[in-house]
Amino acid sequence: MSDAAELRAIASDVRKDIISMIYNAGSGHPGGSLSAADFLTVLFFNFMNHNPKNPSNEKRDRFILSKGHACPVYYSLLARSGYFDVSELMTFRKLNSRLQGHPDKSKFDLMETTSGSLGQGLSISAGIAFGLRLDKNKAKVFCLLGDGELDEGQVWESLETIIKYKLNNIIIMIDNNKIQLDGYVNDIKELKNLDHELTDIGYKVIRIDGHDYEKIVTAFDDALRISNENVIIIFDTIKGKGISFMENKPEWHGKAPNKEEYEKAMKELEDG
Numbered sequence: 001m002s003d004a005a006e007l008r009a010i011a012s013d014v015r016k017d018i019i020s021m022i023y024n025a026g027s028g029h030p031g032g033s034l035s036a037a038d039f040l041t042v043l044f045f046n047f048m049n050h051n052p053k054n055p056s057n058e059k060r061d062r063f064i065l066s067k068g069h070a071c072p073v074y075y076s077l078l079a080r081s082g083y084f085d086v087s088e089l090m091t092f093r094k095l096n097s098r099l100q101g102h103p104d105k106s107k108f109d110l111m112e113t114t115s116g117s118l119g120q121g122l123s124i125s126a127g128i129a130f131g132l133r134l135d136k137n138k139a140k141v142f143c144l145l146g147d148g149e150l151d152e153g154q155v156w157e158s159l160e161t162i163i164k165y166k167l168n169n170i171i172i173m174i175d176n177n178k179i180q181l182d183g184y185v186n187d188i189k190e191l192k193n194l195d196h197e198l199t200d201i202g203y204k205v206i207r208i209d210g211h212d213y214e215k216i217v218t219a220f221d222d223a224l225r226i227s228n229e230n231v232i233i234i235f236d237t238i239k240g241k242g243i244s245f246m247e248n249k250p251e252w253h254g255k256a257p258n259k260e261e262y263e264k265a266m267k268e269l270e271d272g
Helices: 004-025 030-035 037-047 068-081 086-091 123-133 152-163 194-201 213-225 258-272
Strands: 062-065 141-146 170-176 203-209 230-236
Touching: 004 030, 004 037, 004 068, 004 086, 004 170, 004 213, 030 037, 030 068, 030 203, 037 194, 037 213, 037 230, 062 068, 123 152, 123 170, 123 230, 141 213, 152 170, 152 194, 170 213, 194 203, 194 230, 203 213, 213 230
Parallel strands: 062 141, 141 170, 170 230, 203 230
Antiparallel strands: none
């Protein structure tokens, strides 16, 4: 298990990868990739059961990126975990690349599923979790949703289905960075009672600062110890975290930096 200093160093490299990939491609979604970098680094390096030397192991935990536009962080974590060479990240969004602008299982078999059409990932996760239970497979399913994605009715249908069938082998994560494509989430569909709404459905809700490594570790540890309840972890995050001019700015949901912005971003990340 990596300590906090090691995890921060990995997350810094992941953020550099994200910015470099999107700059090199000339398009992509930096804001929501950067906001998820800290807690996903902790998940991939400290908690999720996976092995790059045996990626098809039936006992592996499954990760579903429902907010598929944030795939730069996912691709970087796979590369940094040893699934493929980091240099391949620079093929992001290129013709015939495995690393498409949204995860595409038909092009990249390391993906558990194709995603990007928001609202669908949790339904897929529920199906996978049901199958694992039928197979008496103790693997976990980790599903990451965006907060803006909660606008989708299919998410709420899936949340209720998971409770109905007691699919306790799913850990649901919400990246609560408060910004979506069209602007600030609470200006579009307010989420002020989110904790209560989820609790009322039947979930055990854990809510923490998604950039505090000690709290992230504790949250995953607690979630994995709970066996008789369905768990949702809400990570309160900052869109564009780590790059001053991108933080909390809706315009950085889905655009690439120019050369000057790229160099400034990389310098900020280098300086820590």
